Amino acid sequence: MSIDTSLYGSSHSTLHPLECSILRMNDSEDRPRGRITIPQYAMALAHVASLRSEDPFRKVGAAALDFDNRVIGTAYNGLAPGFDAPDGFWDDRDQRQKFMLHAEVNLCSLFKRGEVKLMASTTMPCTSCMQTLCAYGIKEIYYRDIYSQSSAPEIAATYGIHFEQVTDYPLELT
Numbered sequence: 001m002s003i004d005t006s007l008y009g010s011s012h013s014t015l016h017p018l019e020c021s022i023l024r025m026n027d028s029e030d031r032p033r034g035r036i037t038i039p040q041y042a043m044a045l046a047h048v049a050s051l052r053s054e055d056p057f058r059k060v061g062a063a064a065l066d067f068d069n070r071v072i073g074t075a076y077n078g079l080a081p082g083f084d085a086p087d088g089f090w091d092d093r094d095q096r097q098k099f100m101l102h103a104e105v106n107l108c109s110l111f112k113r114g115e116v117k118l119m120a121s122t123t124m125p126c127t128s129c130m131q132t133l134c135a136y137g138i139k140e141i142y143y144r145d146i147y148s149q150s151s152a153p154e155i156a157a158t159y160g161i162h163f164e165q166v167t168d169y170p171l172e173l174t
């Protein structure tokens, strides 16, 4: 078994035998190997947030991370805070649409411009949300599901925003 000495800042040959055995015990063989990437981490958070959406037709979650990859917050699509949908509100899929606050807009209510490095959304931002994300200065945007009516890809390309689909985000260690 080899030891990745780069993790410990010293070469293999300088280690005392006891140190070697300690390193072996702590080596990756005894640890879960899977470590998800930052975009996967953000998407997994967005995925969990989407589970809280009250929209029976389309559940969208989003997550924002700062420049140290710390979580600023998560959000999902829904009605304005404090609004209780009357009976029959959800019966008409088209009519409800104009009242829905999109996950990305709700997310942007949690921070100021320049505070967020990256965001992830379980659905590609619509054109309007993409414009809002641009206004907040977000330079990395990850999405899971494609939204074909959105101009987000074109907006991202124009403004130099990293725009990438992330569909593989294991929720358990692999």
Ligand SMILES: [Zn+2]
Residues within 6 Å of the ligand: 102, 103, 104, 125, 126, 127, 128, 129, 130
């Ligand atoms: Zn939107």
